[in-house]
Amino acid sequence: MPKAKLLLLEDDTSLSETVCEFLVSKDYDVIPVYDGKEAEVAIYETRFDLLLLDVNVPLLNGFQLLSRLRLEGKTTPAIFLTSLNAIEDVEEGYESGCDDYLRKPFALKELLFRIETLLKREFFHTPQARLRIDEHVEYDTATHQLYIDQKIVQLQNKEAKLLKLFLQKKNEIISHETLMEHLWDFEETGSDETLRTYIKNLRKIIGKERIVSLKKLGYKFTLA
The missing domain is CATH 1.10.10.10 (Winged helix-like DNA-binding domain superfamily/Winged helix DNA-binding domain)
Known part of the structure; x- marks a missing residue:
């Protein structure tokens, strides 16, 4: 079976490298990007199975990026990985169209569990049954x-x-x-x-x- 392809939007290069190395070791194909515009271009050029999105990143934040994608009909599942932990931030994350919200700092093993759970789903963001x-x-x-x-x-x-x-x-x-x-x-x-x-x-x-x-x-x- 082909590897699942993940996009990682994270402007902290050290954290990005750590997450990429871990997920690659678990047999995922991970493409790292470092700002919202770079992520947007990558999503239009490549079909990803899952998006891992930081929120406070340069040029276009994660909430804005995912809102745009959902408005354009893109249903790729998405997890926010962010230090924003107020309930208002969580609410905004889900309203923008995410499937999961993981607060930093997080355990890599927990991230893996959440990725595996999402990838087992069959349909995403379908308004009706x-x-x-x-x-x-x-x-x-x-x-x-x-x-x-x-x-x-x-x-x-x-x-x-x-x-x-x-x-x-x-x-x-x-x-x-x-x-x-x-x-x-x-x-x-x-x-x-x-x-x-x-x-x-x-x-x-x-x-x-x-x-x-x-x-x-x-x-x-x-x-x-």
Whole structure:
């Protein structure tokens, strides 16, 4: 499985280095940045699995940065790592869209627990339990069931896993390799031909235009 990619926004270079070394030792891919603008550029250029954000950083503070991202529809989970410990600060952190708030100084092991817990979640910042795919089709993120005109549509196991992954990474390019790793367990043998068959079947159910094939790159799922 590919390593989870984390962004660390921390302007204290010593702390940044310590956190990076620890998380890399735990098999995470960590990209350190040192001000809010640098973080913003990195988030637009790279797909991260989790954001670790200090608040009092140069150019654009963590609260402002995350508020912008949430307004633009970016749902990447985020943890604030900050010395701001007043209840008003915690409230502002959650209102800006964070998933967790960790006060400094913190134990590296506690940070690891919080990261692992968040990465186990399947959907982030979805306003309703049902995701609307178009005017006729919805997906229930709690029960993982597909509805067409309010009626449940039964999917085969691989097609259900495929749809769930597409919805978790909507509007992102997903490589063939990632799709293969997600659909087939270690003891199973998949193939490009079988993958194309599952995608073809899914297109018949939810609409051909939803799953865009990008030559040599993979596929992208688009919502209405």
